[in-house]
Amino acid sequence: MSVVQTLLKAQASQPCWQTLDGFITYGDLEARIRRYATLLQSSGAQAGDHWAVRGWSALDTFALLLACLWQRVVLFPLPDRLPDAVHQRMMLQVPLQGFFVGPSVPVKPEMQGPITWDDEAPAVGIFTSGSTGMPKAIVHSWKSLSHSAVTTNEFYQVQPGDSWLLSLDPAHIGGLQIAVRCFLRSAVAWHLTEPKAVVDVLRVQAPSYISLVPTQLYRLLQDSQAVENLRHCKAIILGGAAASLDLVDLAIGCGLPVSVSYGSSETAAQCTALPPGARPLHPGDVGQLLRGWDYAHAGETLRLRGPASSRGFYQQTTFHALLDAEGWLTLPDRILCDQGRLTVLGRADGIFQVAGENISPLDIVQPLEPLRHDSDFIALPWHDAEYGTVPVLIVRSARSPDVAAVVALLQKHLTGVQRPRSIYWHQSDDIGKLSRPYYEKALEEQALPLLWKLGVE
Structure with a gap:
């Protein structure tokens, strides 16, 4: 029996997601994976195909990803709330064989057989802005996703039964990795609201963990009830864009366990972090590299090597390698490195971030x-x-x-x-x-x- 099948069976009655409709157990998740595997088969998907999805819920998109892994299909989720023209530009970058569009999800019989997949095979493509202004799809395997998730869980000491609010779109690497971390650690992914409305949840209850971009934190600090509940979190992971020292100081001064982090789509989300409640030493200080990353540094250029690296991306239907012959990934930012502790100076290619979006x-x-x-x-x-x-x-x-x-x-x-x-x-x-x-x-x-x-x- 595969590792994932063992996990699904052993935790069958345990909750893995919480939505507005209630708890979803690992057994429920397995049933969705099997139904979506049947959907892929009946839709004509073949091993090695590339399929996009748009308009599905976060839970259904995650279940579809796991079904795609099982069926050896690479999934390309499209971010929510973007114009049709932007989605069309994204899809033109990838040699797609099919496309699912929601919000309704067809009900299919459950495919039988053990759920297994190749950890090294391409699994998902995450769309982001390229340095030329044209979208590109960063491709990750289950190995890269899961290694990043496990090391992040280790750093924050995530325990079975903990909760992590899905405060970011799972079509972005930050949101997807919340789901992967919870899935692997028997924690619960809370999907109770859209990313722009997390304050509505936090006025009522606090998760064990929450990932925020600086804009979300800034707005939450204006709400006294949300701040009170956030004090009960084990960690508030802050990333996705540069955060000012004033914002971090204000949040920590309010008793919030903010953990400044840094990462990218290419590194399967965060690759550095400061401990919760630790203030950056200076602007751009994003903490120490997490376990598993080797680094090579020259001037303001940093190269990383590790199992969480993406191998490449699609653009204009062509796959471009990101790693050199020795497996090194050159990060797109200007970075100083002092014995594995990074200071990010800004993008080398002119791209910047607004509310966690690459612009x-x-x-x-x-x-x-x-x-x-x-x-x-x-x-x-x-x-x-x-x-x-x-x-x-x-x-x-x-x-x-x-x-x-x-x-x-x-x-x-x-x-x-x-x-x-x-x-x-x-x-x-x-x-x-x-x-x-x-x-x-x-x-x-x-x-x-x-x-x-x-x-x-």
Whole structure:
């Protein structure tokens, strides 16, 4: 009997998920896995296929992932609340053979036989923004997912029966790994609300663990009842974007067991952490590498090697390797390393994060192509108390730009987190390459006139 089959049988009566409809046991989960294996078979899925899913619940998506592992199919879950056009761009990056769309899930008979899979085989593709502004799907095996989950559980001393609030979309690596950690440790994944409404849960009860991006923590600190309940957590894992020292100090000062962490889709979620309640020593301090990671450091470039590494990603239907011949993964951030303790300085490729989402500056300026006949555009991350960073846009032109036209194009083509919060003007007839350091300094010195600000007429 396989390890996973043994786990499902041994814990059959124990809860593994809690939803608004009640508890789901390991036995219930196994039944879903078997039904979705039948669904895959009846839909024509073959071993080695790539299938996408959209609109299913977090629980059903996780059960489908395990069924796909069993049937040797690679699953590509699409993040919630994105426009159809964005989902279409994502699916064009992968050689897909099929696509499931919800919210209704077909009921099928349960497939029989032992549930087994190859830990080394590709299991799931997690979509994220590439450095060129085009989406890419980071591919992980069950080995990489489970190794990351086990080492994280070890660090935080997760015990059977503990609970972990699913506060992040499981189509993102952070949300998926909450489900994997709970599954492997006989803990309970709470899926009681959407990520934007975690405060509604936390006003009533506190899980043993919760993973938050800085924006979520900032908002929770405004609610006294949520703060009171959060004090009872064993750990509040903070990651997904850079967190200011002021925010971390405020939370720890309120008695919250915040654990600053760092990771990426390529490392199967977090690969470093500070102990709960430990303050960072300086900006960018994200703690020590977790067990299992080897590192090689030169200047601001860090390479990691370990069983939780992704082997590669799909983009434009082509698979690209992430590891070199010796198994090293080069991280996309500028990082300093002191005996395994990391200080993150920022992205090397210009991508930044807003509310835990990767934002590509190229994605922001691309819709403005029709206006390039007399203007140039550059998008930059800028400081924000609530989100950590938000996008701002700078227009370089000789004449005052048509702000209404700019805003209309941004609103039509971009999601909420992508849209610039402010638009500035650099009056110039220069046609040279736009310099990010030049405009960062100009913003610092407030040297550019503000043309438009979100929420201000």
